[in-house]
Structure formats: structure tokens, C-alpha cells
Amino acid sequence: MKESEKRTEKKLGWFRETYKKIAESRKKIEVPDGLWTRCTNCSEIIYNKNLEENLRVCPKCGYHFHLRARKRIEITLDANSFVEHDFELSSDNPLDFPGYEEKISASKEITGLNEAAVTGEGKIGGRYIFLGITDFEFIGGSMGSVVGERITCLVEKALKEKVPLVLISGSGGGARMQEGVFSLMQMAKTSAAIAEFKRSGGLYVSLLTHPTMGGVMASFASRGDIILAEPGALLGFAGPRVIKQTIKQHIPQSFQRSESLLSHGMIDLVVNRKEMRPTLIKILNLLLPE
Amino acid sequence: MTEQYEFVLDFEKPIIELEHKIKELKGVTEREGMNLDKEIRSLELRLRKLQKETFLNLSPWRRVQLARHPDRPKTLTLANLIFDEFLLLHGDRFYADDGAMVAGLARLGKEPVIFIGNQKGKSIKENLYRNFGMAHPEGYRKAKRLMSLAEKFSRPIITFVDTPGAYPGIEAEERGQAEAIAANLEKMSWLKVPIIVVIIGEGGSGGALGIGIGNSILMLENAIFSVITPEGCAAILWKNQEKVEEAAKALKLTARNLLELKLIDGIIPEPRGGAHRDVEQTARNIKRVLLKELSRLKKLSPQSLARQRFKKYREMGSFKRG
Numbered sequence: 001m002k003e004s005e006k007r008t009e010k011k012l013g014w015f016r017e018t019y020k021k022i023a024e025s026r027k028k029i030e031v032p033d034g035l036w037t038r039c040t041n042c043s044e045i046i047y048n049k050n051l052e053e054n055l056r057v058c059p060k061c062g063y064h065f066h067l068r069a070r071k072r073i074e075i076t077l078d079a080n081s082f083v084e085h086d087f088e089l090s091s092d093n094p095l096d097f098p099g100y101e102e103k104i105s106a107s108k109e110i111t112g113l114n115e116a117a118v119t120g121e122g123k124i125g126g127r128y129i130f131l132g133i134t135d136f137e138f139i140g141g142s143m144g145s146v147v148g149e150r151i152t153c154l155v156e157k158a159l160k161e162k163v164p165l166v167l168i169s170g171s172g173g174g175a176r177m178q179e180g181v182f183s184l185m186q187m188a189k190t191s192a193a194i195a196e197f198k199r200s201g202g203l204y205v206s207l208l209t210h211p212t213m214g215g216v217m218a219s220f221a222s223r224g225d226i227i228l229a230e231p232g233a234l235l236g237f238a239g240p241r242v243i244k245q246t247i248k249q250h251i252p253q254s255f256q257r258s259e260s261l262l263s264h265g266m267i268d269l270v271v272n273r274k275e276m277r278p279t280l281i282k283i284l285n286l287l288l289p290e
Numbered sequence: 291m292t293e294q295y296e297f298v299l300d301f302e303k304p305i306i307e308l309e310h311k312i313k314e315l316k317g318v319t320e321r322e323g324m325n326l327d328k329e330i331r332s333l334e335l336r337l338r339k340l341q342k343e344t345f346l347n348l349s350p351w352r353r354v355q356l357a358r359h360p361d362r363p364k365t366l367t368l369a370n371l372i373f374d375e376f377l378l379l380h381g382d383r384f385y386a387d388d389g390a391m392v393a394g395l396a397r398l399g400k401e402p403v404i405f406i407g408n409q410k411g412k413s414i415k416e417n418l419y420r421n422f423g424m425a426h427p428e429g430y431r432k433a434k435r436l437m438s439l440a441e442k443f444s445r446p447i448i449t450f451v452d453t454p455g456a457y458p459g460i461e462a463e464e465r466g467q468a469e470a471i472a473a474n475l476e477k478m479s480w481l482k483v484p485i486i487v488v489i490i491g492e493g494g495s496g497g498a499l500g501i502g503i504g505n506s507i508l509m510l511e512n513a514i515f516s517v518i519t520p521e522g523c524a525a526i527l528w529k530n531q532e533k534v535e536e537a538a539k540a541l542k543l544t545a546r547n548l549l550e551l552k553l554i555d556g557i558i559p560e561p562r563g564g565a566h567r568d569v570e571q572t573a574r575n576i577k578r579v580l581l582k583e584l585s586r587l588k589k590l591s592p593q594s595l596a597r598q599r600f601k602k603y604r605e606m607g608s609f610k611r612g
């Protein structure tokens with residue numbers, strides 16, 4: 001071995017050792033799964049109990065982690081006031097799309113939900129509202145027939161009972177691919193219901209959470225009388241990957257984020273998760289009769 | 291009549307070659323006075339058989355290829371053949387005039403209508419202006435402006451859909467692509483005038499839906515309507531671009547599929563070989579159906595037009611209870 005090669009080998013050896021140590025230390029931190037979470041944004045290691053107590057917001061940088069639908073209901077509505085609607089609806093596979101049933105079964109297991117939308121009624125600050133939520137963890141929160149039907153039924157009931165409507169979207173998937181044009185038509189169906197509800201004088205508040213894209217954003221999610229968003233949520237029509245492929249340019253980090261939509265005039269407010277419930281109550285109280 | 295096809299799909303090739311051969315033989319007969327009738331007849335027989343075999347049961351992927359065929363007649367080409375009067379109008383009054391979306395005043399037979407359509411270009415140069423038929427928010431807002439005009443003056447709306455989708459770009463997002471489409475969905479759901487939608491080529495997802503809600507949804511025989519491109523679907527599902535044919539089949543995007551699923555109301559036949567093989571015939575076929583649909587819908591009151599449309603979409607969806 002030549003002298004220079006020896007030096008290189010020595011350096012490489014040092015590098016390998018160091019790398020191993022780093023990898024091990026990382027493993028050590030990640031091992032107690034379920035106890036700690038590493039912040040996606042700032043890499044801070046957060047004790048899970050603290051994270052939950054902080055409504056799944058990073059105490060250091062304010063990053064908003066995904067919040068499951070049930071938890072969202074819990075932190076939004078008055079305690080134990082939620083009554084679920086249309087639970088019995090479930091997806092069939094209208095196109096015989098390959099792997100769709102398996103995908104639904106797997107999503108059910110992961111989320112404990114039976115579809116991507118949970119809808120129902122409850123109280124917030126003592127006032128009745130109708131509430132619908134789409135959960136990103138269930139096939140990307142995408143809208144197929146069941147999501148479309150649940151949202152539409154909810155809007156119709158809110159219209160009939162003259163109760164304000166709050167829809168909280170977390171649908172990166174947009175219209176659900178596996179149901180083809182049936183999914184597209186849910187955009188039309190929900191939009192028509194929303195239009196009728198608003199024309200009848202109903203108040204609709206749309207709350208956008210990370211991520212809300214495609215067919216959901218291009219239908220009911222962007223038609224609120226008032227539109228709120230959680231900080232840092234990815235919101236838009238086309239996904240950043242598709243855009244990057246099309247324009248073949250670098251896309252800035254801030255693009256399609258809540259704050260950017262706010263500055264472009266597309267939404268009313270960016271609201272921290274902790275402030276969301278009081279903000280909703282304030283809006284209802286200021287717009288609606290006592 | 292001599293026709294030059296600039297672009298030939300693989301499965302069109304044998305047919306077009308055979309056609310050339312027949313034309314050649316006919317030329318020889320004329321020029322040289324030779325009698326080749328027997329040969330010509332036998333070739334014509336073979337041609338008819340080949341046409342039948344190729345086009346009777348086109349695979350979904352081949353229909354996708356036909357729907358995107360560069361020579362396929364585009365919106366304005368058809369509109370100029372179909373409408374008896376036509377005046378294009380421009381601009382959304384907020385930002386720009388979108389070349390990917392055309393709209394204007396028109397007359398179908400005796401009937402004044404409002405016309406809206408996605409516009410693809412025929413050449414690369416024209417597509418720079420037409421953006422390959424992919425509208426920005428201003429395109430949808432121009433369409434919405436014309437819809438309001440239709441409502442104010444009680445004019446039926448006819449739309450031609452032919453787009454790969456709404457444009458996925460930075461400025462389109464910043465100016466509210468999703469909002470623009472959603473606003474049109476709301477608008478179209480309750481308009482009190484007849485709306486007839488004809489998907490003439492590609493019906494690409496939300497971008498197509500943005501001008502695609504109507505009392506009557508019609509598709510040209512080889513047009514497609516899909517929530518995602520077969521390419522996009524193949525990439526997500528199989529991580530493999532070679533699976534586009536399977537994806538096209540799985541998505542049930544053909545006119546025949548969608549009629550069976552009751553998601554559209556009718557199919558307009560195309561000349562054998564596809565709309566591009568006889569543009570004038572295609573236009574006549576569309577016009578005939580449009581006249582029929584319009585006279586049917588005109589009998590409904592403004593209220594019942596809105597009701598009928600609303601009810602039609604309200605019932606769409608496939609799910610079970612329990």
C-alpha cells in the first residue's frame with residue numbers, strides 16, 4: 001500500500017467510526033418508540049406526553065403535527081357534545097379498482113376510522129354547530145363517494161336546522177383516484193350543497209389543515225364564508241411535485257403554505273391550534289345572533 | 291381529396307398505409323388506363339376488415355391516444371363549423387385573458403347561446419399561447435363571467451371540454467387555481483339556464499370539471515374523462531410508466547364505461563377512425579345532438595333546470611349502508 005493510500009484509508013477509517021457512532025446515538029434516541037418524537041421541522045426531541053398536552057404542536061418551533069380526527073373533535077367541541085352522523089355509510093368498489101378494498105382495510109386499521117371523513121353535530125362555546133373533518137391518514141384524506149355523501153348530508157342537515165357549519169379539511173389526496181369520475185362528481189355534489197347552504201343564509205367556516213389539495217381544495221374547502229388555516233399547512237390545487245415536473249424549476253419552501261396564501265389574499269387568517277377553538281367561538285359570536 | 295396526416299398512431303399505421311396503396315392503384319388506373327379494379331376491390335375489402343377489427347373494440351389506452359391525437363379537431367375548429375354565428379369575447383376583468391380558455395356569444399341554429407371551451411393549440415407555436423389547453427385561474431374566471439352573462443340574458447350555455455387539466459404552475463396557484471375552479475362548481479350548480487357539456491377530447495380531472503357541470507353531459511365516442519391521467523395513476527399505483535394501459539383500463543375513463551356507470555348522459559359517435567379522420571362529419575354529429583338536447587331542455591322552466599341539475603349530481607356516488 002502506498003503512503004497516500006494509507007493516509008486515505010486512515011481517514012476513511014476515522015470517518016466510518018464517527019459515522020457508526022452518530023448512527024448509534026441516533027438509534028439510541030429513536031429506540032424508545034412511543035415515548036419520544038423528533039420534530040419534523042426543528043429536529044427537537046419531544047417527550048410524547050408533552051407533545052400531546054401541547055395539542056401536538058412542537059413546543060420549540062411551533063410545528064403543527066398531524067392531528068387525528070377524533071382528537072380534533074375533542075379539542076374543538078365542548079366536552080362530550082359530539083354526536084356522529086352517517087357512520088353506517090361505507091365504500092364499495094364501483095370501478096373494481098385493483099387493491100382498493102385492501103387499501104381501505106389497511107386505512108381502517110391505522111386510523112380507527114371507517115372512512116376519511118367524520119361528520120356530526122356538537123356544541124362549541126355552548127352553541128350548536130355541524131362539524132365535518134377529513135383525516136389525511138385515511139387514504140390521504142381523499143374524497144370518494146362516502147366522503148362526498150357524508151359532507152353533503154351534513155350540509156343539508158345544517159341547512160334544514162339552520163345551524164352553522166364548520167368543515168376541517170386535511171386532504172392531500174384530493175379526489176380519490178380509486179373511484180375515478182365518481183370522486184370527481186363528489187366535488188360537484190358538495191359544492192352544490194354548500195352553494196345552497198350559503199344562499200339560504202347559513203354560515204360556513206372552512207378550516208384548512210396540512211395538507212389540503214386537489215379536488216377537496218377545489219371544491220368545498222375553498223368556499224367558506226370565512227377560511228382559516230393552521231400554520232405551515234400545504235394548501236393548493238396541484239401538488240408541489242407535479243408543479244416541479246411541469247415547470248422544471250426549484251420551488252421555494254414557503255410556496256403553497258398557509259402564510260403564503262394569506263399574503264396572496266386567499267384565506268382570512270392563520271391561527272395556531274391552541275387559538276383555534278376560541279377563534280371559532282369568536283367568529284360565531286360576532287356573526288350570529290346570541 | 292388528398293389528405294396529409296401529420297401524426298400517425300401505431301395502430302393507425304396499417305390502415306393509413308393500405309389507404310395510400312388504394313389511392314396509388316386508383317391513380318395508376320386513371321393515368322395509365324390500366325384496369326386494376328379487382329386488386330382495388332380486394333384491397334378495399336381488406337381495409338374495411340382492418341378498420342373494423344381496429345376500431346370496433348378499441349382498448350381504453352388507444353382511446354386515450356385518440357383523445358390526445360395532435361390532429362384531433364380542437365374546440366374552436368368544431369365551434370366554427372357548428373355555430374351559425376360566433377363572437378369570441380375576452381378577459382376575466384381581474385388579471386388577464388387566458389388563451390387556454392375561449393368563450394363567447396354564439397348561435398346554434400336559431401338559438402342564441404353562450405359558448406365556453408378549453409382550447410388546445412394545433413402547433414407548438416400556438417400551444418405557447420394556448421398553454422396546451424391548461425387554463426390558469428383567469429381562464430376559469432373568464433368562464434364564470436360568461437356564465438353570469440348567460441344567466442342575466444337567459445341564454446343556454448354550451449361548453450366543450452378538452453384539457454389535460456388545470457395548469458399546475460406557481461402563478462396559477464398564487465392566483466387561486468383551486469378557488470377559481472371551486473367558484474365555478476358553485477356557480478354552475480345553481481344556474482337557471484340549460485347547460486350542455488360536450489367532452490370532445492380530454493376531460494382532465496378538476497380542470498375539466500371547472501366548466502363541466504351540466505344538465506346534460508355528452509362525450510364524443512373516443513373522448514376520455516378521468517380523475518387522473520393514466521400516466522399519473524400508473525406512477526402512483528405500480529411505480530411503473532409501462533403500466534399505463536392497465537391504468538387506463540382501471541380508471542374506467544372511456545365514454546362507454548362512464549355511460550354504463552351513469553356518470554354521463556350520452557355518447558356522440560365519431561367517424562370511423564376517429565374525429566380527426568373527418569372533422570366536418572364530427573361537427574355535424576355534435577350539432578345534431580346539441581340541437582336535440584337544447585330543444586328538450588328549453589321546455590323546462592328556469593327553476594326546474596336548476597333542480598334537475600342539482601338532483602342529478604346529488605344522486606352521484608357509489609356506497610353501501612352498513
Ligand SMILES: [Zn+2]
Nearest residue numbers: 039042058061
Ligand atoms: Zn419543532
